[in-house]
Amino acid sequence: MAHIMMVVAPYYRDICDEMIAGAAAVIEEDGHSWDRYDVAGAFELPVAISIALDSPKRFDGFIVIGCIIRGETSHYDHLCSEVSRALQTIAVERKLALGFGLLTCENSQQARVRASVSGKNKGAEAAHACIKTIVLKQALGRPD
DSSP: OOEEEEEEOGGGHHHHHHHHHHHHHHHHHTTOEEEEEEOSSGGGHHHHHHHHHTSSSOOSEEEEEEEEEOOSSTHHHHHHHHHHHHHHHHHHHHTOOEEEEEEEESSHHHHHHHHOTTTTOHHHHHHHHHHHHHHHHHHTTOOO
């Protein structure tokens, strides 16, 4: 049984709640446990994982949940790029099982379709990715 940290940037709470439901269903169906931690926004997602990695609490995998919707300025582009890059860097350098559930959408309608458990269910996809990487690490003798 794995223990997973779910880090949530709940700026768009209804969208994130749907993604959390999708992810939680997968985690629990597979018999794993999870803890949820909320952060202020998407920019803090990689920081939260970095903090967790240096804490005494142990996690076998991580899932990030959040949503960035394009606005009127270039802030969207910078945020999407930098958060994604930081998460990938941490995952590769620290060999993490990381489920990427950060939606980057043009509008709220796109986000709702992607988040919906009865739609694209991106929360479940993130959970599956995390769990599959945990299984791979265990198969290759990398329990950390």
